[in-house]
Amino acid sequence: MGIEARKLRHKESLRQMILDAARDLFVNEGYKNASIRKIAEKIEYSPGTIYSYFSDKSELLDALLEETFTGLDTELRAIPEAEPDSLVALRRGLRTYIEFGLSNPNHYLLVFVLDENSFDSERQQFKGKYGFQCFDNLRRAVARAMADGHLVEVDLETTSQALWAAMHGMTSLLISQPGFPFVQQEALIDRLLDILLDGARRRGSS
Amino acid sequence: MGIEARKLRHKESLRQMILDAARDLFVNEGYKNASIRKIAEKIEYSPGTIYSYFSDKSELLDALLEETFTGLDTELRAIPEAEPDSLVALRRGLRTYIEFGLSNPNHYLLVFVLDENSFDSERQQFKGKYGFQCFDNLRRAVARAMADGHLVEVDLETTSQALWAAMHGMTSLLISQPGFPFVQQEALIDRLLDILLDGARRRGSS
DNA sequence: TTGGAAAATTGAACGCCGTTCAGTAATTTT
DNA sequence: AAAATTACTGAACGGCGTTCAATTTTCCAA
Numbered sequence: 001m002g003i004e005a006r007k008l009r010h011k012e013s014l015r016q017m018i019l020d021a022a023r024d025l026f027v028n029e030g031y032k033n034a035s036i037r038k039i040a041e042k043i044e045y046s047p048g049t050i051y052s053y054f055s056d057k058s059e060l061l062d063a064l065l066e067e068t069f070t071g072l073d074t075e076l077r078a079i080p081e082a083e084p085d086s087l088v089a090l091r092r093g094l095r096t097y098i099e100f101g102l103s104n105p106n107h108y109l110l111v112f113v114l115d116e117n118s119f120d121s122e123r124q125q126f127k128g129k130y131g132f133q134c135f136d137n138l139r140r141a142v143a144r145a146m147a148d149g150h151l152v153e154v155d156l157e158t159t160s161q162a163l164w165a166a167m168h169g170m171t172s173l174l175i176s177q178p179g180f181p182f183v184q185q186e187a188l189i190d191r192l193l194d195i196l197l198d199g200a201r202r203r204g205s206s
Numbered sequence: 207m208g209i210e211a212r213k214l215r216h217k218e219s220l221r222q223m224i225l226d227a228a229r230d231l232f233v234n235e236g237y238k239n240a241s242i243r244k245i246a247e248k249i250e251y252s253p254g255t256i257y258s259y260f261s262d263k264s265e266l267l268d269a270l271l272e273e274t275f276t277g278l279d280t281e282l283r284a285i286p287e288a289e290p291d292s293l294v295a296l297r298r299g300l301r302t303y304i305e306f307g308l309s310n311p312n313h314y315l316l317v318f319v320l321d322e323n324s325f326d327s328e329r330q331q332f333k334g335k336y337g338f339q340c341f342d343n344l345r346r347a348v349a350r351a352m353a354d355g356h357l358v359e360v361d362l363e364t365t366s367q368a369l370w371a372a373m374h375g376m377t378s379l380l381i382s383q384p385g386f387p388f389v390q391q392e393a394l395i396d397r398l399l400d401i402l403l404d405g406a407r408r409r410g411s412s
Numbered sequence: 413t414t415g416g417a418a419a420a421t422t423g424a425a426c427g428c429c430g431t432t433c434a435g436t437a438a439t440t441t442t
Numbered sequence: 443a444a445a446a447t448t449a450c451t452g453a454a455c456g457g458c459g460t461t462c463a464a465t466t467t468t469c470c471a472a
Contacts, residue, residue, distance in 0.1 A: 011449095032238075035429060046451045048432080057430065113319050113382050128385050154397065158389045162376075162398040169375020170368075176319050179334050183364045191360065192368040199405025217420095241458060252422045254461080263459065 015053050017043045019067075022060045027106045031061060061110060068107045069130035072100045076137035086144040087151075091193055093141045094167055097134070098189055101171035109175060112168060138164055152202045159200060166196055221259050223249045225273075228266045233312045237267060267316060274313045275336035278306045282343035292350040293357075297399055299347045300373055303340070304395055307377035315381060318374060344370055358408045365406060372402055 021042040025034035036057060040047040054060050075096055083089035101108040111131050139160040145151045151159070170192055174185065182188060227248040231240035242263060246253040260266050281302055289295035307314040317337050345366040351357045357365070376398055380391065388394060 036431080037429080047430085048452070049450055051431070052449075109319070113315070113378065128383055131383070132386065155389070155393075158394055158397045159401075161389060161394055162401055165376040165379050165394075165398060166372035166402075167375065168379055169373065169377075170371040171375075172319065172378060173371050173374050177334055177337070180338065183361070183367060187361075188364055188367055188371075191364045192371060195365075195368055195405035196372075196401055197405070199401035199403070242460080243458080253459085254423070255421055257460070258420075 011053075014043075014045075018050055018053055019060070019063055023064050026061065026064065026110075030106065031110060065107060065111055065130055068104055069111065069134065072097075073130075073133055073137070075100070076134060079137075080141065080144065086141070086148045087197070090141040090145045090150075091197060093138060094163065094193060094196075095189065097138070097167050098171045098174075102174060105175040108171065113172065135160070135164055138167075149202060151200045154200075163196055163200070166192060217259075220249075220251075224256055224259055225266070225269055229270050232267065232270065232316075236312065237316060271313060271317055271336055274310055275317065275340065278303075279336075279339055279343065281306070282340060285343075286347065286350065292347070292354045293403070296347040296351045296356075297403060299344060300369065300399055300402075301395065303344070303373050304377045304380075308380060311381040314377065319378065341366070341370055344373075355408060357406045360406075369402055369406070372398060 018039065021039045022034065025038055025042070036047050036050055039060075040050055050060075054063070076093055079093050079096065080086075080089050083092060111128070139156065142151065142160045142163065143156055146153050146156060146159075170189060173180070174182065224245065227245045228240065231244055231248070242253050242256055245266075246256055256266075260269070282299055285299050285302065286292075286295050289298060317334070345362065348357065348366045348369065349362055352359050352362065352365075376395060379386070380388065
């Protein structure tokens with residue numbers, strides 16, 4: 001059995017080597033510019049070998065996305081446990097989402113923005129999986145803030161989706177339009193959060 | 207002189223043929239999948255000919271973007287003249303923006319989302335030009351609503367950028383995540399507009 | 413009308429790409 | 443030691459954006 005185990009360990013380690021090389025190239029040169037040949041050269045194997053570990057280039061991408069987004073999900077899950085005030089927790093969740101995107105711009109864009117075939121709905125669905133998982137965290141945070149009377153109880157799903165859209169917009173603009181003369185980033189994010197939480201807040205108590 | 211004019215007209219018409227064929231392919235198959243060879247075949251010329259009218263593939267794209275976005279700019283410019291209530295005008299402008307994006311998804315994504323080289327800042331700047339032009343319309347609408355006392359007078363630029371980000375987010379999510387179980391589109395857009403305009407509104411009068 | 417210059421167009425060629433697969437090398441089993 | 447299984451190679455395929463020498467077409471002066 002030790003032999004089987006070693007073989008398996010070797011396969012695993014090569015698989016990880018491929019992933020590491022791929023991440024480096026995807027992040028630094030973008031998905032399109034990172035060629036299978038370059039990845040193969042980096043790990044000193046032939047291009048063909050990669051295809052016995054991953055069925056195609058986009059499966060490499062999927063594996064990396066899963067790794068990265070699992071991290072965000074963990075971060076988001078921790079917030080409601082650490083923060084008793086549900087409105088503060090919601091705000092922190094929204095900020096965390098944006099900051100994750102800004103720290104992992106390539107990964108973020110690849111999950112939330114279609115740029116390739118347009119069709120291929122099978123894979124598109126899969127790509128989105130991680131996004132939908134993270135969205136659940138947002139929905140729970142909104143639900144809690146509504147239950148606590150902080151937010152007006154307009155349809156939970158609609159409100160959550162509207163907030164997500166706004167977050168996504170801020171994140172993707174900051175990433176993909178670096179040439180635009182944005183005001184100071186922190187102030188801009190705070191202003192959007194102010195507007196959103198104010199606009200969704202239950203009136204009458206203040 | 208009539209000869210020169212005819213030659214020029216012919217060059218113009220071939221240029222337009224190329225653009226028409228390119229638009230068709232860019233929109234229907236996406237920028238990446240639309241190859242110069244396919245465009246050439248469509249107009250029954252050789253691939254090389256296209257390069258005596260456009261310096262490269264992305265210049266084709268730029269020309270198409272300019273055509274399309276000039277249309278949006280015109281639409282947006284017309285709103286403040288037609289709508290006396292500045293708050294209603296602002297809302298209509300925001301809606302127009304989203305609807306334009308939804309009607310021209312490929313063009314929208316190509317202007318507002320980077321997906322290619324990541325670097326190449328020269329062209330990135332140029333691509334954004336149209337977006338920035340449209341942003342001016344939003345800023346003017348916000349300024350007017352502030353001047354009329356409808357919105358709280360927090361920094362104009364910051365508020366405008368925050369609203370733009372939210373719009374962009376809704377637009378690009380609806381375009382690029384067709385697999386997500388969104389609630390009814392109209393209701394979702396309205397809810398976001400409600401939240402935003404409520405969150406930015408001057409308090410105390412209601 | 414015609415000859416030659418100027419302009420327009422061609423299409424083969426270059427160096428990339430993702431992907432496949434017959435063949436070879438390495439390893440394990442018998 | 444031979445056979446069988448596994449891992450890996452790298453040439454090859456068809457496609458891409460782009461270039462450019464060669465060719466065709468168009469124009470005007472002689």
